[in-house]
Amino acid sequence: MSESFLHMRVAACTPEGNLRIEHRPVPAPGPGEVVLRLVWCGFCGTDLFKLDNRSQPAGTVLGHELVGVVHQIGASVATLNPGDRIVAPHHVACGLCGLCRRGSRTLCPVFKENLMSPGGFSEFILLRERVVSQAARVIPDNVPDESAAFLEPAACVLRGIDKAEIQDTEGCAVVVGGGSMGLLHLVVLRAIHPDLGIIVTDPIEERRALAGALGATMSCRPEQLGVTVEKLTAGLGADAVFDTVGGSEILMSALAALRPGGTVVLFAHAAERETAGFELNPLFKNEQRVVASYSGSLDEQDRVANLLFSGRLDPRPLITHRIPLDHVQDAVDLARQHQALKILIGPSSNGAQ
Numbered sequence: 001m002s003e004s005f006l007h008m009r010v011a012a013c014t015p016e017g018n019l020r021i022e023h024r025p026v027p028a029p030g031p032g033e034v035v036l037r038l039v040w041c042g043f044c045g046t047d048l049f050k051l052d053n054r055s056q057p058a059g060t061v062l063g064h065e066l067v068g069v070v071h072q073i074g075a076s077v078a079t080l081n082p083g084d085r086i087v088a089p090h091h092v093a094c095g096l097c098g099l100c101r102r103g104s105r106t107l108c109p110v111f112k113e114n115l116m117s118p119g120g121f122s123e124f125i126l127l128r129e130r131v132v133s134q135a136a137r138v139i140p141d142n143v144p145d146e147s148a149a150f151l152e153p154a155a156c157v158l159r160g161i162d163k164a165e166i167q168d169t170e171g172c173a174v175v176v177g178g179g180s181m182g183l184l185h186l187v188v189l190r191a192i193h194p195d196l197g198i199i200v201t202d203p204i205e206e207r208r209a210l211a212g213a214l215g216a217t218m219s220c221r222p223e224q225l226g227v228t229v230e231k232l233t234a235g236l237g238a239d240a241v242f243d244t245v246g247g248s249e250i251l252m253s254a255l256a257a258l259r260p261g262g263t264v265v266l267f268a269h270a271a272e273r274e275t276a277g278f279e280l281n282p283l284f285k286n287e288q289r290v291v292a293s294y295s296g297s298l299d300e301q302d303r304v305a306n307l308l309f310s311g312r313l314d315p316r317p318l319i320t321h322r323i324p325l326d327h328v329q330d331a332v333d334l335a336r337q338h339q340a341l342k343i344l345i346g347p348s349s350n351g352a353q
């Protein structure tokens with residue numbers, strides 16, 4: 001290995017909730033492990049949440065929406081070769097425990113373990129054996145790196161969409177929030193339900209316009225949700241409302257927009273310790289459901305890989321910034337100021353600027 005590969009740059013959390021570049025040794029793969037060279041890693045809302053809440057110790061390397069090229073393989077890795085382009089998640093459930101057997105794979109205690117070391121915002125990333133053997137995929141030649149970077153977040157979105165159990169594909173779904181997760185809901189919904197009426201709400205006009213360009217049937221300001229749903233559904237109400245913003249006020253407006261028998265899917269953090277107060281009897285008598293979804297498992301990743309690799313799903317219009325790893329703090333600042341949709345972090349050799 002050449003001298004320049006012995007050390008690498010990583011973006012480490014600071015005690016103030018920011019990121020800074022540190023130099024660390026390049027990891028060496030053990031048996032069953034591989035080391036990737038960073039191509040792109042998506043900056044996720046969860047990364048910002050962890051920084052804002054200082055929930056990770058200083059020195060932690062965040063980033064999990066990873067595309068990389070295999071740099072080195074450990075002993076007994078038969079499925080991957082140096083030079084392969086790979087997309088890989090950071091969590092893999094055990095598949096055996098009581099929660100896994102009941103379909104709650106994202107709640108498996110083993111699932112919570114981070115199988116990337118040190119993390120995606122790093123020049124080189126070690127993947128543990130469980131990811132290599134079960135979850136890392138070679139990206140087909142015709143699929144751009146930037147599309148593949150959406151595999152993990154789109155799988156999270158798909159799991160929530162499944163939970164809404166949308167029966168009538170000519171019905172109506174509402175996506176609250178036109179940020180990167182809201183618009184990802186829109187494009188995944190559109191890919192699997194071509195005839196579904198989809199309303200996106202957001203206070204920012206450019207985001208509503210982009211929602212329209214990406215296939216939303218209608219878009220509106222949050223306070224217009226009620227009248228917009230009424231118009232699109234002839235007074236019936238929405239089959240599903242996906243909350244990608246979070247908080248009790250949005251839950252109340254989501255319930256108000258729902259049809260009898262409809263489902264609200266919570267897909268965002270609320271403020272710490274926030275509680276919700278809403279009338280229980282309308283929920284009971286209208287047989288409505290409030291469900292939650294926060295991550296995706298291998299099953300959803302398989303299905304999203306089919307959508308992405310076949311070209312039926314192309315989330316690349318959501319990318320607003322490609323930022324070099326050295327300037328990763330710019331991504332934090334842009335996300336904090338709501339000035340970006342999807343940000344990808346990569347080496348400057350990728351044209352990130």
Ligand SMILES: [Zn+2]
Binds near residue numbers: 046065153
């Ligand atoms: Zn993510």
Ligand SMILES: [Zn+2]
Binds near residue numbers: 093096097108111
């Ligand atoms: Zn399990």
